[in-house]
Amino acid sequence: MRQLNQALHDSTDGSFExxxxxxxxxxxxxxxxxxxxxxxxxxxxxxxxxxxQATVVVEGNAGPGCAENMMSGSxxxxxxxxxxxxxxxxxxxxxxEGDAAARCGIxxxxxxxxxxxxxxxxxxxxxxxxxxxxxxxVGDAFGDSIYEARLYVRxxxxxxxxxxxxKEMRQEHATELxxxxxxxxxxxxxxxxxxxxGSARKLxxxxxxxxxxx
Amino acid sequence: xxxxxxxxxxxxxxxxEIQRAAREGIYDIxxxxxxxxxxxxxDLLFLGASMSRYPLEGYREKCGTDVxxxxxxxxxxxxxxxxxxIAGMSFGSLSAPAKEALGRGASQMGTSTTTGDGGMTxxxxxxxxxxxYQYLPSRYGxxxxxxxxxxxxxxxxxxxxKPGGGxxxxxxxxxxxxxxxxxxPAGIDQRSASRHPDxxxxxxxxxxxxxxxxxxxxQKPIYIKVGxxxxxxxxxxxxxxxxxxxxVDGMQGATAATQEVFIxxxxxxxxxxxRLAVEALKDAGVHRQVQLIVSGGIxxxxxxxxxxxxxxxxxxxxxxxxxxxxxxxxxxxxxYRKLGSAAGFYDDYQDGRDPxxxxxxxxxxxxxxxxxxxxxxxxxxxNVLTLETQTLARACGKTHVxxxxxxDLVALTVEAAAMAKVPLAGTEWTPxx
Ligand SMILES: Cc1cc2nc3c(=O)[nH]c(=O)nc-3n(C[C@H](O)[C@H](O)[C@H](O)COP(=O)(O)O)c2cc1C
Numbered sequence: 001m002r003q004l005n006q007a008l009h010d011s012t013d014g015s016f017e018x019x020x021x022x023x024x025x026x027x028x029x030x031x032x033x034x035x036x037x038x039x040x041x042x043x044x045x046x047x048x049x050x051x052x053q054a055t056v057v058v059e060g061n062a063g064p065g066c067a068e069n070m071m072s073g074s075x076x077x078x079x080x081x082x083x084x085x086x087x088x089x090x091x092x093x094x095x096x097e098g099d100a101a102a103r104c105g106i107x108x109x110x111x112x113x114x115x116x117x118x119x120x121x122x123x124x125x126x127x128x129x130x131x132x133x134x135x136x137x138v139g140d141a142f143g144d145s146i147y148e149a150r151l152y153v154r155x156x157x158x159x160x161x162x163x164x165x166x167k168e169m170r171q172e173h174a175t176e177l178x179x180x181x182x183x184x185x186x187x188x189x190x191x192x193x194x195x196x197x198g199s200a201r202k203l204x205x206x207x208x209x210x211x212x213x214x
Numbered sequence: 215x216x217x218x219x220x221x222x223x224x225x226x227x228x229x230x231e232i233q234r235a236a237r238e239g240i241y242d243i244x245x246x247x248x249x250x251x252x253x254x255x256x257d258l259l260f261l262g263a264s265m266s267r268y269p270l271e272g273y274r275e276k277c278g279t280d281v282x283x284x285x286x287x288x289x290x291x292x293x294x295x296x297x298x299x300i301a302g303m304s305f306g307s308l309s310a311p312a313k314e315a316l317g318r319g320a321s322q323m324g325t326s327t328t329t330g331d332g333g334m335t336x337x338x339x340x341x342x343x344x345x346x347y348q349y350l351p352s353r354y355g356x357x358x359x360x361x362x363x364x365x366x367x368x369x370x371x372x373x374x375x376k377p378g379g380g381x382x383x384x385x386x387x388x389x390x391x392x393x394x395x396x397x398x399p400a401g402i403d404q405r406s407a408s409r410h411p412d413x414x415x416x417x418x419x420x421x422x423x424x425x426x427x428x429x430x431x432x433q434k435p436i437y438i439k440v441g442x443x444x445x446x447x448x449x450x451x452x453x454x455x456x457x458x459x460x461x462v463d464g465m466q467g468a469t470a471a472t473q474e475v476f477i478x479x480x481x482x483x484x485x486x487x488x489r490l491a492v493e494a495l496k497d498a499g500v501h502r503q504v505q506l507i508v509s510g511g512i513x514x515x516x517x518x519x520x521x522x523x524x525x526x527x528x529x530x531x532x533x534x535x536x537x538x539x540x541x542x543x544x545x546x547x548x549x550y551r552k553l554g555s556a557a558g559f560y561d562d563y564q565d566g567r568d569p570x571x572x573x574x575x576x577x578x579x580x581x582x583x584x585x586x587x588x589x590x591x592x593x594x595x596x597n598v599l600t601l602e603t604q605t606l607a608r609a610c611g612k613t614h615v616x617x618x619x620x621x622d623l624v625a626l627t628v629e630a631a632a633m634a635k636v637p638l639a640g641t642e643w644t645p646x647x
Contacts, residue, residue, distance in 0.1 A: 030429030046425040050358040065412040087412040088353040106411040109397040204402040
């Protein structure tokens with residue numbers, strides 16, 4: 001792992017292939033170059049963590065915390081992703097072609113996340129900014145204590161978390177959604193089938209009458 | 215008529231709090247640390263030299279104070295000239311000049327300072343020769359460039375003032391700059407998470423630390439900071455998770471903004487926590503290899519020396535550093551009174567109207583703090599702490615402050631004897647042994 005990451009850190013661009021990742025942790029973390037890394041198999045925790053600029057492709061499933069705190073570039077998971085994928089990510093694009101587990105996009109801070117399948121509970125918890133698109137369904141407590149992130153869902157939402165509400169889908173939202181779907185390679189999806197969710201902004205200042213929601 | 219008598223159950227402070235709660239309908243949030251009396255290093259004494267031990271000559275015979283922190287897993291350790299560091303305090307809770315002053319003071323004395331829940335500012339990086347970068351649940355402003363720019367990384371699991379609690383920064387302190395660094399709208403009350411978003415438990419933490427090491431090419435020492443609670447187990451688990459240093463923050467450690475009920479009622483004091491952490495490091499066979507930094511209520515060279523004698527490698531200070539910068543200065547008494555407080559009592563760090571320009575984001579107030587002068591005062595204060603620590607170490611015949619040991623200590627109270635596991639003064643009795 002050390003040699004692999006060191007080689008990736010030392011390169012300024014180019015294409016890399018990782019064969020037999022065997023579920024190892026921290027593959028291709030901390031990259032800061034225009035490199036493309038294709039991982040042929042399943043990865044463990046934190047694959048693509050803190051990515052800057054690079055393109056990371058996982059041809060398999062990803063363990064917890066995939067693309068956590070990504071700054072820019074992109075991470076694509078062909079299979080499913082475990083918990084907290086895209087956690088606190090500041091920028092870049094994370095695409096999960098399959099499903100993502102609980103806490104997808106937790107505390108996200110500006111990244112774009114597009115999930116082809118469904119996502120688990122407590123997703124987009126305290127999501128600060130950025131955009132999350134889900135083509136499938138969403139688990140309970142979606143967007144709990146959300147700040148300014150924008151959430152788009154095509155399937156059904158089991159339940160919304162505190163201060164998260166459905167919002168009107170205006171033209172600008174349809175446009176940005178179409179762009180996100182195209183960027184993620186899901187251009188065939190119909191923008192009209194999605195609903196938008198975001199913050200009611202009622203928890204932004206403490207109010208005794210909302211105390212039960214904290 | 216019966217004479218007026220104040221109730222011990224309902225003294226004036228308690229009555230006032232009930233009245234405040236009934237009026238406002240929200241728990242009291244404040245800064246500073248616990249104000250109740252608790253067993254502390256004050257309850258220990260040094261034995262000093264005698265017939266069987268001889269002292270060093272003050273001023274003549276050398277008494278070393280340097281310490282290296284964080285080399286256990288091969289990263290270049292922080293070489294500190296003194297065993298006293300500046301604790302993590304966020305930009306946001308503190309003004310930019312205050313952060314700069316902390317960096318300047320620490321750098322003059324050859325020690326480290328620490329970022330906080332709000333990211334790294336260029337000013338503090340520039341003015342801190344050794345800067346520890348905190349990795350917190352909120353991950354505000356967290357980015358790999360700053361990780362690489364840091365001299366060490368401190369994974370914050372908890373804080374003594376609020377083990378198990380998250381951060382708070384009230385709207386009046388969320389200026390545009392603070393908001394931008396945290397990716398939040400300006401002016402809102404901001405509650406940061408109490409758990410890390412992408413790991414739970416020590417097994418995950420081990421993997422997280424591996425990731426941080428990979429990102430930084432194994433070049434940065436990694437500290438783990440815990441609030442003092444189940445300190446023996448927390449320290450053991452921190453070592454297992456791969457920490458190069460463990461920071462244990464006692465319950466009296468300060469905060470920028472926490473519920474009063476939390477500050478006063480959760481966690482254990484620094485005194486027993488220090489002993490528990492040392493025991494855990496010894497049992498794991500890594501005492502002095504994985505360094506222990508203790509904080510929470512460190513005020514004087516006596517506190518520093520006692521913490522070291524109990525087995526800590528260094529201490530960390532928050533409140534005392536702010537006081538050195540000018541917090542609670544009598545010169546500002548009139549202004550504190552306008553805020554309903556007084557010099558020596560001010561604890562409203564959450565409020566953002568600090569007349570000393572320290573716990574504020576108001577540009578006018580912040581500009582009152584001259585970072586050079588503040589840095590100078592902090593350096594003076596750190597110098598005094600160091601000289602006092604050396605004075606005590608020399609009196610015990612030690613050529614290095616780290617040669618102080620539990621054998622040099624006795625306890626004044628049964629409680630302190632039990633917590634520190636040193637004998638009650640004048641007896642051979644250590645409760646629990
Ligand atoms: C204004 C202020 C801000 C603080 N911010 C943080 C923080 O961001 N992260 C953290 O781990 N601890 C924070 N702390 C706690 C300190 O790092 C430290 O644990 C505590 O101040 C030590 O106790 P002492 O104040 O008695 O020296 C803060 C403390 C104060 C006073």
